[in-house]
Amino acid sequence: xxxxxxxxxxxxxxxxxxxxxxxxxxxxxxxxxxxxxxxxxxxxxxxxxxxxxxxxxxxxxxxxxxxxxxxxxxxxxxxxxxxxxxxxxxxxxxxxxxxxxxxxxxxxxxxxxxxxxxxxxxxxxxxxxxxxxxxxxxxxxxxxxxxxxxxxxxxxxxxxxxxxxxxxxxxxxxxxxxxxxxxxxxxxxxxxxxxxxxxxxxxxxxxxxxxxxxxxxxxxxxxxxxxxxxxxxxxxxxxxxxxxxxxxxxxxxxxxxxxxxxxxxxxxxxxxxxxxxxxxxxxxxxxxxxxxxxxxxxxxxxxxxxxxxxxxxxxxxxxxxxxxxxxxxxxxxxxxxxxxxxxxxxxxxxxxxxxxxxxxxxxxxx
Amino acid sequence: xxxxxxxxxxxxxxxxxxxxxxxxxxxxxxxxxxxxxxxxxxxxxxxxxxxxxxxxxxxxxxxxxxxxxxxxxxxxxxxxxxxxxxxxxxxxxxxxxxxxxxxxxxxxxxxxxxxxxxxxxxxxxxxxxxxxxxxxxxxxxxxxxxxxxxxxxxxxxxxxxxxxxxxxxxxxxxxxxxxxxxxxxxxxxxxxxxxxxxxxxxxxxxxxxxxxxxxxxxxxxxxxxxxxxxxxxxxxxxxxxxxxxxxxxxxxxxxxxxxxxxxxxxxxxxxxxxxxxxxxxxxxxxxxxxxxxxxxxxxxxxxxxxxxxxxxxxxxxxxxxxxxxxxxxxxxxxxxxxxxxxxxxxxxxxxxxxxxxxxxxxxxxxxxxxxxxxxxxxxxxxxxxxxxxx
Numbered sequence: 001x002x003x004x005x006x007x008x009x010x011x012x013x014x015x016x017x018x019x020x021x022x023x024x025x026x027x028x029x030x031x032x033x034x035x036x037x038x039x040x041x042x043x044x045x046x047x048x049x050x051x052x053x054x055x056x057x058x059x060x061x062x063x064x065x066x067x068x069x070x071x072x073x074x075x076x077x078x079x080x081x082x083x084x085x086x087x088x089x090x091x092x093x094x095x096x097x098x099x100x101x102x103x104x105x106x107x108x109x110x111x112x113x114x115x116x117x118x119x120x121x122x123x124x125x126x127x128x129x130x131x132x133x134x135x136x137x138x139x140x141x142x143x144x145x146x147x148x149x150x151x152x153x154x155x156x157x158x159x160x161x162x163x164x165x166x167x168x169x170x171x172x173x174x175x176x177x178x179x180x181x182x183x184x185x186x187x188x189x190x191x192x193x194x195x196x197x198x199x200x201x202x203x204x205x206x207x208x209x210x211x212x213x214x215x216x217x218x219x220x221x222x223x224x225x226x227x228x229x230x231x232x233x234x235x236x237x238x239x240x241x242x243x244x245x246x247x248x249x250x251x252x253x254x255x256x257x258x259x260x261x262x263x264x265x266x267x268x269x270x271x272x273x274x275x276x277x278x279x280x281x282x283x284x285x286x287x288x289x290x291x292x293x294x295x296x297x298x299x300x301x302x303x304x305x306x307x308x309x310x311x312x313x314x315x316x317x318x319x320x321x322x323x324x325x326x327x328x329x330x331x332x333x334x335x336x337x338x339x340x341x342x343x344x345x346x347x348x349x350x351x352x353x354x355x356x357x358x359x360x361x362x363x364x365x366x
Numbered sequence: 367x368x369x370x371x372x373x374x375x376x377x378x379x380x381x382x383x384x385x386x387x388x389x390x391x392x393x394x395x396x397x398x399x400x401x402x403x404x405x406x407x408x409x410x411x412x413x414x415x416x417x418x419x420x421x422x423x424x425x426x427x428x429x430x431x432x433x434x435x436x437x438x439x440x441x442x443x444x445x446x447x448x449x450x451x452x453x454x455x456x457x458x459x460x461x462x463x464x465x466x467x468x469x470x471x472x473x474x475x476x477x478x479x480x481x482x483x484x485x486x487x488x489x490x491x492x493x494x495x496x497x498x499x500x501x502x503x504x505x506x507x508x509x510x511x512x513x514x515x516x517x518x519x520x521x522x523x524x525x526x527x528x529x530x531x532x533x534x535x536x537x538x539x540x541x542x543x544x545x546x547x548x549x550x551x552x553x554x555x556x557x558x559x560x561x562x563x564x565x566x567x568x569x570x571x572x573x574x575x576x577x578x579x580x581x582x583x584x585x586x587x588x589x590x591x592x593x594x595x596x597x598x599x600x601x602x603x604x605x606x607x608x609x610x611x612x613x614x615x616x617x618x619x620x621x622x623x624x625x626x627x628x629x630x631x632x633x634x635x636x637x638x639x640x641x642x643x644x645x646x647x648x649x650x651x652x653x654x655x656x657x658x659x660x661x662x663x664x665x666x667x668x669x670x671x672x673x674x675x676x677x678x679x680x681x682x683x684x685x686x687x688x689x690x691x692x693x694x695x696x697x698x699x700x701x702x703x704x705x706x707x708x709x710x711x712x713x714x715x716x717x718x719x720x721x722x723x724x725x726x727x728x729x730x731x732x733x734x735x736x737x738x739x740x741x742x743x744x745x746x747x748x749x750x751x752x753x754x755x756x
Contacts, residue, residue: 030482037481044483190389194396204734206695208709209726216722220410221403297497304499308702315502322509331513335506339498346497 059336069327082330083337086321090337093157093312095142099149103160106141110134110167118352135168153231157312159341165313166300169238173299174292176239177246178281184247185254186276195247202244207305210237215309234306242299249291253284293353297346304342314338407723416720423448429714431706433622444715448725451711452732458625458707459694459736462632466693467686469637474644474682488641495638501699503635508627508703518614527607533614535621538605545599552595560588624705628697636693643685647678679751687744691737708732 019025031041062077072079083090092100113130116122122130142160144150156164183195202210214237215230222228257280265275285292307316318338322331411418423445431438434450435457476488495503513532516522521531527538567580596602608618651674659669700707712725 030480033480040481041483044487048487188385188389190393194392201730201734204737205730206698206709206733208698208701209729209733212709212713212716212722213726216716217726220407220723222410223406224410224413301499304501305699307501315499315505319505332510335502335510338502339506342499342502343494343497347493350497 069330072330078336079327079330079333082321082327082333085327086317086324086334089158090314090317090321091158092160093317094155095157095160096151096155099144099151102141102144102148106138107160107163109137110163118355131171135171138164138167153229156231158317159314161306161311162300162303162314165235165238165303165306166296168235169242169299169303170296172239173242173246176243178250178285180243180247181250181254182276182281185251199244199247202241203248207238207241207302208308210241211305211309213237230309231311234309234311238299238303238306241302242295245295245298246292249288249295250284252291253286253288254280256287257283290353290357293349293356297349297353300346300349301342314341411723414720418721418723420724422715422719422721422724425719427715429711429718431711432704433625433706444719447711448708448715448728451706451708454700454706455694455697455708455732456736458628458632458700458705459697462629462636462693462697463690465629465633466636466640466689469633470640470686471644473637473641474648477641477645478648492638492641495635496642500631500635500696501702504627504631504699504703507631508623512623512627518610521610521615527605527618529608529610529615531615532623534623535626536608536615537619537621538607539617539619541604541606543600543602543604545602549595549599549602552599553592556588556591556595559591560584563587622705624700624703627703628700628705628707631699632693632696635696636689639689639692640686643682643689644678646685647680647682648674650681651677676751680748683744683748683751687741687748690740690744694736694740695733 019028032038058077060078062075063080064072064075064077065080067081069079069082072081088097088100092103095103113134116130117127140146140148142151142156142164143153180195180199183191184199187195211234214233218228218233218236261279261283262275265279266272270279303313304315306313307319312320315338318334321327322334408418424443426441427444427447428440429447430440431447431450433454435453436450438446438450473488473491476484477492479485479488515530515532518529518531518533521529521536523529527536529536561584564580564584567578567583570576570578571580606617608615608620610616655673655677656669659673660666664673697707698709701710701713704710709729712729716722716725
């Protein structure tokens with residue numbers, strides 16, 4: 001029965017035209033919209049059909065998972081027993097195998113701390129302290145101290161070494177980068193120009209030349225009786241190099257802080273040092289968290305360059321493994337495995353960065 | 367910046383004196399450290415019997431270089447060998463910048479394409495290359511991809527005179543014949559005429575409002591005149607084809623596997639980053655702008671050229687400047703696969719005479735100069751696309 005007060009009765013909405021919904025319409029608008037799109041789609045499909053099945057065939061179907069070099073050669077697919085055989089060396093280098101639990105414990109500590117950071121379980125000063133203590137803990141565990149058997153640094157290698165170089169590099173270079181950025185942004189003229197010179201000089205040259213400098217030239221700079229081992233020299237070079245880049249990232253964050261923030265703090269009688277330390281820097285760092293994560297990824301990728309100055313990091317062990325005479329001819333497997341490991345670590349770090357970006361600066365939530 | 371305002375009082379004040387004192391202290395400490403490092407270095411060099419200074423640049427190098435753009439033999443001096451390295455660095459970087467830019471623009475456009483498949487393939491490419499160390503990519507191309515090519519005996523012939531094999535890529539080498547100088551002059555004249563027509567067409571369009579196809583007309587003039595000149599001077603360019611002899615090809619233009627890997631690796635890696643710059647540039651242009659232009663009946667090509675590109679470039683260019691600079695620096699990874707760039711040759715020299723201080727100084731000077739030139743050029747380009755605000 002119709003309400004007599006309503007004089008206009010809209011007719012029910014008609015269904016959307018069939019050409020706009022459903023899988024056929026999706027295909028038409030996303031893959032075959034016009035002849036140009038159709039050509040592009042068909043060419044790409046042809047390339048994918050020609051490559052992907054062959055790749056899957058080599059990686060999994062014809063691949064050997066159990067056996068030795070001979071079974072691998074007969075199958076013609078990828079040879080995964082090679083990676084299994086080399087796994088410990090790839091992870092730890094020539095580190096004594098019976099002490100392998102020590103880097104293992106360190107890795108678990110790193111993963112737990114990263115997870116705690118991600119879930120926001122620990123915050124503030126505790127979090128910063130935990131991350132600051134981690135490299136010390138790692139050095140003690142891996143190198144040995146307090147009664148544990150000492151392992152010489154020349155024996156460190158593999159993925160463990162890559163992660164160590166990146167981890168220590170990041171943790172030390174961030175505060176150093178903040179200091180450089182503050183010097184460049186707020187410092188008096190002399191300090192400012194020294195900071196600018198340092199930052200631009202290190203950013204202007206390739207990392208390799210800095211590594212050469214650490215490896216070949218640093219011993220010349222130091223007093224003849226002071227000997228620093230090669231690993232530490234290279235670690236210092238990576239820290240300084242990374243700090244120059246971190247400084248530029250942090251400077252971007254400093255520029256984003258409205259001057260009202262500092263003026264308000266100063267008007268309240270807060271000292272300049274405390275204003276910078278407790279008002280400016282925390283906000284600046286929150287602003288630039290995603291690019292800071294980007295620098296961490298870049299530093300981790302850059303650790304692969306240390307093979308040029310003779311350290312055997314993960315990529316170095318991969319290269320060595322590929323040259324092993326009893327497993328000759330399986331270079332592709334070694335590099336595919338290396339790509340898988342590097343990619344997984346870097347991609348998860350970049351997802352982590354995007355998640356932080358999505359959450360936005362934490363300060364805005366309060 | 368707001369902090370400096372408080373202390374910026376004219377004349378002598380307690381703050382000024384304090385600030386001057388603290389700066390003097392910092393400067394003294396830094397100079398002191400530099401002095402200590404300098405005397406240490408002198409002492410260390412004396413202990414090791416390494417002479418210092420650049421006199422070694424005139425000494426005979428005696429080191430072989432596998433790939434050089436200019437004539438080189440081991441009897442030449444260290445300075446000349448280093449110059450070969452500089453030229454190799456510049457050459458590979460220059461080519462890589464051009465190809466990476468072309469590929470990067472394609473990738474960036476593909477990522478925002480309406481074609482789902484194209485966008486996904488581009489995204490996978492970018493995410494893969496950006497999350498792998500460049501050195502790994504180089505090793506992979508050098509020892510897996512290029513090593514899978516056949517022996518020169520069974521080289522793949524793409525077309526006459528173009529061969530692919532694991533010893534490198536071989537191309538015909540162009541040779542100048544008798545009438546070449548005349549032809550070159552004619553080509554230059556054609557180019558100037560074409561450019562002149564383009565500029566005249568633009569001003570004609572401004573004066574009369576009537577369309578005049580300046581670019582295509584100019585291009586037509588260049589192509590037609592060059593073609594006529596080529597035939598008139600009796601086809602003055604011939605080519606020397608590479609010929610298989612012994613165990614490898616002789617003659618022709620050779621592209622060694624080391625050079626090819628470095629070039630391919632640098633291009634693939636940098637294009638992924640440039641692609642992201644292009645994408646963020648395109649996405650920074652508000653959709654309303656394009657819709658408005660479309661609503662006015664402007665064609666897609668003109669919308670791209672006159673609305674989208676000028677605005678996208680403002681976001682793309684500064685980021686791409688950094689990527690070009692990284693590309694040049696990354697070319698130093700040549701040392702890991704044996705392409706004789708500046709770092710590779712310099713490293714060999716350090717191994718021979720221990721003059722690390724001088725060589726590292728020369729590396730830094732050259733890289734800093736290249737970076738400066740890139741940033742000057744790109745800043746000029748950037749200034750041209752900047753939004754002019756009233």
